[in-house]
Amino acid sequence: MRKLIARFVLQEDINFLLTNRVPRQLLTRFMGWFSKIEQPLVRDLSIATWQLFADLDLSDARQTKFRSLHDCFTRQLRDGARPLDHDPKILISPCDGIVGTCGAIVGTKVIQAKGFPYTLLDLLGDPALVEYYRDGSYVTLRLTSSMYHRFHAPHDCRVEKVTYISGDTWNVNPIALRRVEKLFCKNERALIVTVLAAGNQRITLVPVAAIIVASIRLHFIDVLLHLRYRGPNVIACQANFAKGEEMGWFQHGSTIIVFAPKGVTLRDGVIESKAIRMGQSLFDLPH
Template identity: 55%
Template sequence: MTLRASLMRVLMQEDLNFLLTNRLPRRLATKAVGRVARIEHPLVAQPALAAWRFFAGVDMRDSAETRFRSLRDGFTRALKPGARTFDADPAVIASPCDAIVGAHGPIDGDRLHQVKGFPYRLTDLVPDPAMAAHVAGGSFVTLRLTAGMYHRFHAPADIAVEGVTYLSGDCWNVNPIALKRVERLFCRNERAVIEARLTDGTPLLLVPVAAILVASIRLTFLDTERTLRERGPGRSACDVRLAKGEEMGWFEHGSTIIMLLPPGASLMDGLAEGMPIRAGDPIARLREKDGLTKT
């Protein structure tokens, strides 16, 4: 067993992992990592990058660059052109990001779940009842971005973004260990609700959820100079059209995106919890046009 594997085996022991990642001052730790990640001085940046590569198992084979001035540059790296291909079929909704598939399935009334036995309410995750009603009775899929993954996310289809609601909150770890221990975790954490519609008017919601050590969520169609946290709570109206595969934004560390699909879309067969998926891979399919739910 390699040194990295031995260390990760110790760190992933559930009680120790939960203690290390959730019982320390989460917001303070997140701010500290955000500051360190921006430092470009080699005496800070190079050890930070080396530790990240060692512990996160970063794969740079499809990265546009492999040398970075700061840890933040590594987290937010771009990929080589053509590294991710989005299915051109307009009936296919693609994964917006590289991720590990988490909990997924039908939205049962107002209920979905973070892990088996840990339900939460759609209207707690998406506080606007009218917005939540657009996807009630549809389906959901949880996509977890680990620290070593590509951190940018993209339009899962040709969409029009109509609004973004930022919700301030905590920054619990979103790994499976925490999800089994902290009820309603996604509803407690800092997050954004991105309201979108497909070209035929079908609604779609994307909910990027921040977590411990995630210094920011930035959206390219709003303002990448300021994080959503810096913009402050509330809704920002938009009228932005994005083509399938076009970049939407990025996390400055791994986190989670919850996709909320209307009754007019069905999750692809073969999705399984723990399965790796890449940006552009099919994740759902729309039914025939006359079967779509319109609002």
């Protein structure tokens, strides 16, 4: 039964209609409310339904009982569940995910999916950052609904500001990425520019929200970034992180795009469609 349901939902046309030709923002707000209901029957039925559509593995979760569906989505990991690559020349993956497009930035052009490019300016909206990442490297990390949804510092670093960009809530699965031009540039997102403690390179993390997931929580600012947040768009802060330290989380799951300047290169094993876990090596820093 589960395989039949999955096969039906994964058909490209049906999947696109179900997840995009709906009132996306209304559905997202409804799910934000519904997922926090702490009634045991609602919680248990919701998690059981979720398990019909996804390979939900809670064996590495810190707790085994949850107050609500939301509590399960935003679960923390038990200690030691994600070993870190402590090599100081390595930038680690900030999250669990599946590698999407990745590689060199051609001038200021990045690939969303085959035949669907976008520019750094479209996504970042900051000419100074655009020039900084010209001819650099990037990787797109897609978090599926069943994955661990928290993200962490890729290296010892500090964050001095967060830029929030309001937007839509298109699904960010591969089907939608092949059909909607400049999708990441349309969706709600945050720009988190980290300055590495050693070398002062700037590594930018761009968490991109999606349908049902338009809510980003960061530990170091006292603001929940969501569809009804209207500013200020640039939020000053002073936050220092150790490599692997938790920075924040999505309410459900979405995408994080990581940008690195010229001279910082992707590891050889980081390839499209490969699953990666938080703490594993992602980029090589210059010697």
